[in-house]
Amino acid sequence: MANKKDVGPSTPKRHNRFVRYWINLGARIKGWFVDKWTAIKDFFGGFRNRNPKQVEADLVLNDGPQLTRGEKFRRGMKAQSGWLFVAPALILMLVFTFWPILAAFINAFKQNYNSLSGTYEGIGFENFVRVIRGDTGTGGASFNQCLVNTLLFTIISVPLSTLLALIISVALNSIKALQKAYQTILFLPYLTNSLAMGAVFATFFTIIGTEKNIETVGLVNNVLQGLGLAPVEWIKASSPVWNLGAIKIPWAKYIVVIVYEVWSGLPFKILILFSAMQSINKQYYDAAKVDGASRNTILWRITAPMVSPQISYLLVTGIMGGMKQYTAIVGIFGEQMGTNYDMGTVVGYIYRYVDNGQYGYAFAGSILLFLIIMVITWINNKVTKKHTTYR
Amino acid sequence: MQELLLLSSKAVGWLVALLIIVILVEVGLIVWLILRRRAQRNAKSAASVIGKWDLSAGDEGFDVEKVQRRERTKTVIKDIFVYVFLTACAVLAFLPFYWMIMSSFKNEDEYRQSVPTFWPTQGFMWRNYSSVLAQADSNGASFWQILINTLVVGILSTSIGVIITVVTAYALARMDFKGKNALFAIMLATMMIPGELYTISNYLTVLKLNWENTFTVMIIPFLVSVYYIYLLRNNFMQIPNSLYQAAKVDGLSDFGYLIKVMVPLTAPTLISITLLKFIGTWNSYIWPRLVNTTNWQMITNWVTRGFSDKVEPYLYPAGSQWYKGESLNTLKMAAVCMVSMPLFVLFIFCRKYIMRGVSKSGTKG
Structure with a gap:
């Protein structure tokens, strides 16, 4: 409380709570944009202006306070770039291996399943029973x-x-x-x-x-x-x-x-x-x-x-x-x-x-x-x- | 003359019977020897337990020369035994191929003789092949159409598939990313599931995409094969890490390292994968039969057709029972020969790579 009173006189004008809230909000939004803008500038600028010695030092230390945000982000993305390499195989497998297996296990339980319209009459073991009993016509x-x-x-x-x-x-x-x-x-x-x-x-x-x-x-x-x-x-x-x-x-x-x-x-x-x-x-x-x-x-x-x-x-x-x-x-x-x-x-x-x-x-x-x-x-x-x- | 031919054919038939008997007898002998040896050993150990060693048998001196001679005789007998056995097996393994080739050159009359001849005695019918090549089915799909289908699909799917395999295997072997091990484990787990389970779903997917009767439907669904990714990944893992660091120091990027260092080092495996993938396309039967109509199918589907003497140039004169008649076995054998020969040529030139690839991956493409 005492502290607040000390600070009070130093600020020339003290707004009421409502106005203060809006001023702070504006500053926060501006700050967010400025922050991102520096990050983006960092990220793109980093490609051109990277100091080789700094890069070497980074390699040794791996990370630390001297890394800019852009650099950090770039490192993070690079660490995950393996996904880019496996993406073709992964997408093909999702469509032609993983999904079909899932679909097979789902569709096997649909009775009278029609593949084109996707309609079926109830869910159960009837397909299995009919296959085993040879009752499939x-x-x-x-x-x-x-x-x-x-x-x-x-x-x-x-x-x-x-x-x-x-x-x-x-x-x-x-x-x-x-x-x-x-x-x-x-x-x-x-x-x-x-x-x-x-x-x-x-x-x-x-x-x-x-x-x-x-x-x-x-x-x-x-x-x-x-x-x-x-x-x-x-x-x-x-x-x-x-x-x-x-x-x-x-x-x-x-x-x-x-x-x-x-x-x-x-x-x-x-x-x-x-x-x-x-x-x-x-x-x-x-x-x-x-x-x-x-x-x-x-x-x-x-x-x-x-x-x-x-x-x-x-x-x-x-x-x-x-x-x-x-x-x-x-x-x-x-x-x-x-x-x-x-x-x-x-x-x-x-x-x-x-x-x-x-x-x-x-x-x-x-x-x-x-x-x-x-x-x-x-x-x-x-x-x-x-x-x-x-x- | 005919009598003589019949007699010689019978002789060859006897020979085959003899080979089979030889194999059976040898297998029986081996089993008997093993059983006897086991019984002897058991008896011996029993004797040693009881303490009834008969020492007097070995007392008559130790003649080194005699022992050596006996050993040599034993080795020679064993070698003869082994070579006879292996030759019999090799002959039986090769017999179907010989039969296929000889049948394709036979006249249909000769082919259907009661005692088959082991050599085309009525002249070589090279025209069987020209007749097969001239045939086209009701949709107008000739051999050449089918061959082009197979080659286009084979080359495209093999090259794209190998590129995807290399890139994926590299990422799984060399790069670190979150969820790598989980991804690899899931990929390996799919190998447990029989292909039929997803072939049917894939068929429905393809029907919805309207992909029937295209090359796409033959290529896209089978580009990724987990077996080969696994094989190549293990091969990549064997390359020492110091090489990677050296390349990094020399300023190579990850991709450059893959192309310039890893691919050359694992070239034998890559060749094996390429060959096996192509052979797999060449032998594919179920999927093309399911999704494509005849003039978009592959060469193996073509073989299952019946071939009869219905097109120019006619093989048999107008009065013959084969003329425009039922499907002929000799023509079928000629077609079978034409499909099998490229595989043999490939095998002769790339035996090492094919055998290595097969023994490592254990798949047929």
Whole structure:
């Protein structure tokens, strides 16, 4: 109070509260503009008039009282300029990856979803229920049939080709001459177009030309006949089938698919396992030899544990790829995926929903596929974790 | 003569059967050997526990030469075993390609013989290829149209995609900004989700944008691939930080450092990414089938068409059952050959880069 009285006389004129408020406000607004103007001048002037020595000192001190506001702002922006670099990828991913995933999870729960008008009748699990019960009016084999097909292809072909790849890469690792040549030839099937090679495999197995009065059996059946066995119809409608209630298992067609899957899955697996074996430290082998370990002991006590992370990786990726199998089946059995889609896969079925305009079912089906893959991967991880040695 | 041919074909069929049997027997032998060795080892360890070591067996002196000779014989036998096995596998891996090429040169009659021939005995039908090249579907899409589509889309999407990959990977590897790690984690998380989930949504988006039957629809949605960004980022991270500081002292900007130092240093990975991206476009089937009608589709969609002898120059005389008839397998094989050959040529010249890229990223484009 006393202080206020001291100050009072020094100011020539003392306004009342109301006037003081408005004068202060005006000064504040002016000050705000002046402040920003100096900041802007700083910012642009800074580019031209930057003192090199000052910049160096700033670099050393990083920040401090000697930095002008413009400089500070520029530094701050520059620190975030990484966003400018990731912006193209980020925008594309927002539109074509993140949003679609979100949309899929939302739309899967919309009943009778119409994509063009965006209308739907209620929200619930009806799409999922209908997909599982096969109550979608899609025609042909059911979703469950396709699921069983896909699971069986994957469960049979992936371990088979991984085991074969392991044996081949051990053999490849134990030779010196012609190693590169064998590796190249064995890698060749990787680069192929699955539709094109599916068509070639179909010609191996198919019985062609019987309707033209020429009795032909195909290459594989020739081999079977050479072994004294009866030829089998591999591709066409009359191929043998096991009936298990609602699910049919056309085993001859399965064999064609599994042979193809093993053949086309081997190159990648050999490449991964072989390069893993090549990178094992040679000291381990030397030590084992000094200790008098036999070749089998070395294989099962050194090589196999050392490549076990790769084996588990191959199993996971193989199962993920196998569950998404589609194009090879089209290549072998044509666009109809066998007779009336009896060789259909989950992905093939999802695309049939899309072709029919049943997008709600398609979303529900793809989410089911995602969940199935997650569950299988999780089980696989649980199982392999016990037997995997990480370096 | 025909008899002889049939006989020779049968012989080759037998050979294939033999190869398969060899592989099966060898695999069986390996498994048996392992099991036996395991049993022996178990027995031995059991024996050692009980203390029943039979020392008298090793008492008859230690003949070094004898042991060496036995070792050498063992090695030779093992080598023969391994080479036979690998050769059998290599032959079976290559057989489909051989079959594809030979079938594309065959006459349709010869192709459909009851015992297939392993060599086009009735002369090479080079005209299969000219017939396939002359074909156009109901929309007028010829091979050349489709090839141009594929090349334009492949080159554009590969070049733009590689640029985006490089810039993004650089930012993620070298620059510091708020939320970098969170962004990278989210990007990696999308790799878990199967592509079908967003392909359908993308299809609906594209329908709303009226992008059907354009090159845009083939290029834009697949420019960003998280696998390659991840791969390149890891490669960038391996470049020592001191190089960056040296470049800074020499007055290089961030962008200049990226272009002049990092890109040359990671050139092998970049070449791998470019090749795999292009191969991915070449092999794309599902997306073009979904969004584009035939004359805007890609080369893999073209292969799934049926090819029959319906255009000039006709391959078979007017009386033949193939003339203007059903679709012919030999023509299909010729088309398959034409689609596969560029990949082989690419593989022959860039084997190192392709194999390295595949073993690192584990994707097919």
